[in-house]
Amino acid sequence: MRRFSFHKGHGTRNDFIILDDSYGMHDMHPEFIRAVCDRHSGIGADGVIRVVRASSVRDWDGDGSLWFMDYYNADGSIAEMCGNGLRVFARHLINEQLVDSGEFDVATRAGVRKVEVARHGLITTTMGDATVADEDVTVRLGGRQWPATKVDVGNPHAVVFLEGDDELEALNLQEAPTWEPAEAFPTGVNVEFVRVEAPGRLSMRVFERGVGETQSCGTGVVATAAAYRRRDQADGSIDVTVPGGDLTVDFNGDAARLTGPAVIIGRGEFWL
Numbered sequence: 690m691r692r693f694s695f696h697k698g699h700g701t702r703n704d705f706i707i708l709d710d711s712y713g714m715h716d717m718h719p720e721f722i723r724a725v726c727d728r729h730s731g732i733g734a735d736g737v738i739r740v741v742r743a744s745s746v747r748d749w750d751g752d753g754s755l756w757f758m759d760y761y762n763a764d765g766s767i768a769e770m771c772g773n774g775l776r777v778f779a780r781h782l783i784n785e786q787l788v789d790s791g792e793f794d795v796a797t798r799a800g801v802r803k804v805e806v807a808r809h810g811l812i813t814t815t816m817g818d819a820t821v822a823d824e825d826v827t828v829r830l831g832g833r834q835w836p837a838t839k840v841d842v843g844n845p846h847a848v849v850f851l852e853g854d855d856e857l858e859a860l861n862l863q864e865a866p867t868w869e870p871a872e873a874f875p876t877g878v879n880v881e882f883v884r885v886e887a888p889g890r891l892s893m894r895v896f897e898r899g900v901g902e903t904q905s906c907g908t909g910v911v912a913t914a915a916a917y918r919r920r921d922q923a924d925g926s927i928d929v930t931v932p933g934g935d936l937t938v939d940f941n942g943d944a945a946r947l948t949g950p951a952v953i954i955g956r957g958e959f960w961l
């Protein structure tokens with residue numbers, strides 16, 4: 690039997706198991722990830738975040754003194770980036786005194802991201818460039834289809850704008866959306882469904898690659914805001930409401946920043 694300790698946290702109810710593994714000794718096998726993320730027989734989470742020193746990450750050739758956010762989806766797949774996970778990771782580093790101020794850099798597979806903890810408790814992170822493609826793709830779900838904007842936030846997104854009043858709530862996201870052309874997203878995609886509530890105010894639901902419907906997706910919120918900016922030529926910060934809460938995105942050119950809450954809810958020990 691293997692025993693390990695963990696923390697659990699969430700950002701707008703996108704929830705994560707956090708494993709401290711400074712020197713990269715833990716075996717992050719997909720079967721292990723699936724077992725701990727199982728909501729019936731495991732701890733239950735949308736993903737696992739391993740807290741590891743960048744110098745212990747084989748493919749990392751940047752600043753080795755940083756902490757690296759090693760992110761896995763609940764199905765065991767690796768993702769390049771997780772926006773909500775980054776804030777939860779930052780909160781954990783602060784709580785565990787692994788950083789010595791409220792402003793620090795974090796290494797991720799999508800590059801280095803900056804964290805700023807505000808006095809009122811919200812956390813702002815840089816999210817890199819949100820790159821909106823010129824060509825739309827098609828998303829299908831439940832016998833319907835929509836044009837979708839393809840956005841890269843380090844990880845892949847397809848953003849669908851819905852027009853009808855109750856359409857967002859009526860979607861059945863127990864079913865996985867599909868997309869065309871298949872080559873547009875060779876490693877899968879996160880699909881966001883969006884309603885514009887007012888200028889600069891959006892509501893969104895998401896079907897995450899490697900998980901299914903989640904209560905929130907930080908990179909999805911950034912992708913949605915970037916697609917909205919392009920569609921409506923909008924300026925200024927953009928507020929996005931997801932089932933799990935509220936997040937705000939602002940841009941400097943294509944460079945996005947995401948602000949929202951992050952909470953550590955407890956810690957425990959798991960036997961496998």
Ligand SMILES: N[C@@H](CCC[C@H](N)C(=O)O)C(=O)O
Pocket residue numbers: 703736762767768769770771772773774844845879897898899900905906907908909
């Ligand atoms: N929930 C995350 C995104 C996690 C990764 C995603 N499912 C993927 O596979 O790209 C977020 O908050 O950004």
